[in-house]
Amino acid sequence: MPADVTFRTATKDDVPAIVALLADDAIGSGREGDVDAYWAAFAAIDADPRNHLIVADVEGEVAGTLQLTFIPGLSRKGTERAQIEAVRVGSAHRGRGLGHQMIEWAIGEARRRGCGLVQLTSDKRREDAIRFYETLGFEATHEGMKLPL
């Protein structure tokens, strides 16, 4: 059974724990570094009403994180879409349904806001993650194409 979890907007004090979660990951570990690089990005997210950096707080600990971005658009009769990025669950909290709770929570937020669609991309090497999202109702109908600059 998952522990009691609270979803809340991240504060500046959560940034080191979030960066640690981003680095504690087979694919992401080579990409993350010193926490100083992250303050400006945190301030940009925090100031933007369409971007929400979320932490899953379990007994005062940052057990998981995700970012929710609401993207306005003309397509689909002008309905907003919700995008989920940077989903991470701390290794000590895996396998107990926390990821499921986090994504269900994000879908609920998107629904409450009136979004027409929730979208995310998942690295094709993360086969478990892709299956996990499929159990939550997502379908891999699109190619997620990336161009690093």
Place this chain on the structure above:
Amino acid sequence: MPADVTFRTATKDDVPAIVALLADDAIGSGREGDVDAYWAAFAAIDADPRNHLIVADVEGEVAGTLQLTFIPGLSRKGTERAQIEAVRVGSAHRGRGLGHQMIEWAIGEARRRGCGLVQLTSDKRREDAIRFYETLGFEATHEGMKLPL
């Protein structure tokens, strides 16, 4: 040879032409409707400094459109990513390199802004579009997962 093209931010006057482009498409045609549904969405995009609705203007005509969204994030040492959505080229303007110019332009904007990554998703049924993005350097490393609400 492509005609002379100007890329500019869409104005309210462009909305009917953009909606016509969204509807003039095998997959999108069933999803679009009366232009009245689009005004609020246009106003939301227009007011958001991280969202840019762009038209490719060829001799005063809206020949193509795309939306560029800049998403701040902590991942990858806090670099912003650029996302391209709602890419359409008018049927009278296809096959002459306009789409290529549009995406190259968007990549250039992302680079100028200092983004670390450009990303988009493309419906797996649009095989030509996927090959086209690959020629521009994009790689289909991710599954693009969607959950309509």
